[in-house]
Amino acid sequence: MKxxxxxxxxxxxxxxxxxxxxEKADDRGTVYELSVHxxxxxxxxxxxxxxxxxxxxVVSSAAADSQKRVIVDIIS
Structure with missing residues (x-):
């Protein structure tokens, strides 16, 4: 996923x-923190x-097979 x-x-x-x-494990599920310039x-x-x-x-659709909740956070 990463x-x-x-x-x-x-x-x-x-x-x-x-x-x-x-990638971080959270009580909400797996959290991916995206940081860019x-x-x-x-x-x-x-x-x-x-x-x-x-x-x-797209990311949540790709994770649908694994039955995990996936969250993407954008960090500025």
Whole structure:
């Protein structure tokens, strides 16, 4: 799952070397914290959060087989 988030995020940003994903276990489920260069935050979020919502949809669909709850947080 971490690799999927990295591939998608690196394709969206101008500074792919600054993309980082940290995986943490939480009481909510598995939380993936995505951090990008400060100039690329808007590109990952998108207009009215559409790209962030699409990213979260793809990741949750990929995790549907494992029956785990997956959360993607974007850290600026």
């Amino acid at each position: 690799d999927l988030i990295l591939v998608i995020a690196k394709a969206l940003v101008d500074h792919p070397e600054d993309v980082r994903v940290e 400060r100039d690329d935050v808007g590109k990952v979020i998108g207009k009215q959060g559409r790209i962030a919502k699409a990213l979260r949809t």
